Amino acid sequence: MLRSGVLKKVFFSALALTGLLLLYIYFFVHPAYRKLLIHHTEDEAVRYVSFLVHAYHLDKQPIRIGHLSPGVIRDIGVFEDDKRLIKLRIFDETGRIVFSTVPKEIGQLNEHPYFHQQVASGQVYSKTVTKDNFTAEMEMVKTDLIETYVPIMGNGSFRGAVETYYDVTASRKAIGGLALQSLVSLGAVSVALLVLLYFALNQADRAIMARDKAEGELRQANEKLEARVAERAGELLRVNRKLSDEIAERTEAQMSLSEALTEMQRAKEKIDGILSSVTDGLLVLDDRQQVMMMNHTAESICGICLADVSGQALQLLDLPPALKEALGKVFEDPEQEKVDFELPRSSGQSRTLQARTSVLRDQDGKGLGTVVLMHDVTTEREVERMKSDFLAMAAHELSTPLTAIMGYSELLASENANQMTDDQKKSFVSFIYDKAESLSCIVDDLLDLSRIESGQEISIAKIDFDLCTNIRRLIDAHRKNYVSHRFELEVECSSCRLFADPIRIEQVVENLLSNATKYSPEGGEVRVICRGDDEYCRFSVCDQGVGMSPDQQSRIFEKFYRGNSSNTSQQGVGLGMSIARHIVESHAGHIEVTSELGKGTCITVALPKSEAKVDSKREGIDDSEEEQAPV
Incomplete structure (x- = not known):
């Protein structure tokens, strides 16, 4: 028996190859002979x-029962002498048998799909039919045969x-015998080769065993020598082993510590990522109110660094x-959960x-500490303050004209009204009308704001009109109402005709003139400049009033914002x-403010002239605010 593992593998590999060769001959070569x-x-x-x-021109004459030529019958008779031929039949194109070596089958019809679809x-x-099996026409046979249909x-x-x-019985037996002889011959040769291979491998195995034995004896001698050396150096080895164990334990401890530190670092980075993504200030304290993290x-809020105050x-x-x-x-x-x-900010x-x-x-559920969240509520408190200021201003702006209206109405309705002159009554009625008109303006502003806030468009009715004419009329009205101010109109264009809503544009001009007079000193000048080009009409309202700081200029268009809310004498909400x-933006225009504190303010409005320009600019405002009229 072979004792070398390598030689065993060589022998069994040869044995397996021999078996595979025999199987190949049986399962592949033998079936190939049968197919042949x-x-x-x-x-x-x-x-x-x-x-x-070709001999009897069957492809050119009809094939019918009783119409086959004698030569065909004669040649078929010669063909029948072949002992292997069991049966021969001739079919017409419909599948009917017109001739058969078994006469009783003449006239039968072949209706099988293989005939009408393939043949x-x-x-x-x-079709190959083995003994005791059925042919394509379901006839049992007693021999091995091949049934063949050849089309004409x-x-x-x-x-x-x-x-x-x-009849292929003899041929199949011959092929089977040939295959068996091949298998037996090849098997015998393979066994002989395997025996020779086994003897050769056995000789090699003995040589290997002899070499291993010699190596073993040499190893034993070497071990004895090493044992003598080990005996003398035993104490050194024991000390070295102890030291190695300590080093191994320390290395394992260091590896565990390194893994723990790595895991802690990952957890810390994850927590730091979460904390950095929180926009609010987050401060975590332990149960002794010592800082754990922030x-x-x-x-930034506390003005400290976590690395300096941790713990x-x-x-x-x-x-x-x-x-x-x-x-x-x-x-x-x-x-009290919220305070x-x-x-203070760096801006003051x-x-x-x-x-x-x-x-x-x-x-x-045990308490480990406290989490303090610091949220910036400046905007919320500013909104609340603006709401309160608006309510106070609205109450003041509404109550002042109402009080005057009620007072003058009471005088006109009293018994002393008969003692008043017509001029006095007319003056009282005019005063009441002015105050009512002031109330109407406030209500209109509130209604416009409501429409804007709800997403609705304010009503715009566009017509063609001259902007300078309307501005001149509004300035004349302000000269009468504000006799202590000087109003100047400069027209720098030949034509300032607009296709716009004159009432809404006058509302803008009226507001700018009103602000200019409110925040200008007595005797101050209000200058209005009209100019234009082929595309735009522009007008500027400039005063010599108190002016505005950069912060006030940035907020001038905010709702409920007043440039100097501390001055309650200036009316408005x-x-x-x-x-x-x-x-202005509903007309595809643009409004711009320039001001200097203590020197005055100038507000410029640019409006497109033509209807097409208005429509295209309006679409531009709806889609994007990137394109604005130049000022």
Whole structure:
């Protein structure tokens, strides 16, 4: 028996190849011989039919019962002498048998699909039938045979077919015997080669074993030598082993620590990413109110760095006084979850923030610390303030004319009214009308604002008119109402005709003139300049009033904003400029403000002249605010 693993693999590989070769001959070569027998039988049948067709011109005459020529019958008789031929039949194009070596079959009809689909299309049909199985026409046979149908074609059409039954029992047995002889011969040769290979491998195995034995003896001698050396160096080895164990333990501990640090770093980076994405200030304290973590926003609000204060008590930190006071209120009163506080900005203004706290708990619900969230509520508080200011201004602006209207109406309705002159009554009625008109303007502004806020368009009725004529009429009216101011009109264009809503444009001019007179000193000059070109009409309203700071200029078009709200003598609810800009932009125009504090303000409006320009500009405003009329 072979003891070398390599030699065993070589022997068994040769054995496996021998078996595969025998299987290949049995499963592939032997069936190939059988297929060759079938092809040979088909070719013989085709050659015989071709002989009959060309010899007796079967492709040019009808094939019918009783119409076959004697020569065909004679040659078929010669063909019947072949002992392998079991049966021969001739069919017409309908599948009816017109001749058969078994006369009783003449006149029968072949209705099988293979005949009418394959043979009738000009293809040879063959079927191998083994003993005790059925032919294509369901006839049981007692021998192995090949059933072949050969079509007779004439002028490209099917004329009939010839069927032959060939006995291939002897041929199949011969092929089987040949295959068996091949297998036996090859098997014998393979066994002989395997035996020779085994003996050769056995000799090689013995040589290998002898070499291994020699190597073993040499190894034993070497081991004895090493044992003597090991005995003398035993103590050194024990010390070295102990040191190695300690190094291994330390290495394992360092690896575990490194993995833990890596995992902690990943968790820290994930938490830092979450904290940095939060726009609000986030401060986390432990149960002793010591700083655990905070994001960049919280560092900016508190004015400290997490790296400098981590682990320190909140009470010891140098926080802004307002923030420290707000946090103190929250911690002293647990029910007070939200506290507002203000912090100064670098610009000198202040911003309002809201501090909220929540308890940080573990999975068991035990308190681990506190989370402080600082949210910037400056905008919300500004909106609330503007709402309050608007309500106060609206109440004042509405109550003042109403009080005057009620007072003068009461005088006109009193018993002393009969003692008044007609001029006095007319003056009272005119005053009441002016105040009512003032109320109407305020209500109209509120209605326009309501439409704008709800997304509705304010009503625009466009006609063709001269802008300078309307401005001149409004200036004349203001000269009568504001006799303490000087009004100047400069016209720098030959034609300022517009296709626009004159009422809405006058509303804009009226608002600009009213603001100019409100914020100008007594005797101040209000200058109106009209100019234009081929596409635009422009007018500017300039005053010598108090002017505006850059911050006021940036907010002049905000709703409810008043340039100097501390001056309550100036009437208005802060809607005029917002509505004016909406009207100008509804006409595809543009409004621009230039002002210098203490020197005055100049507001310029540019409006397109033609209707087409208005429509195209309006579409541009709806789609994008990138294209604006130049000023």
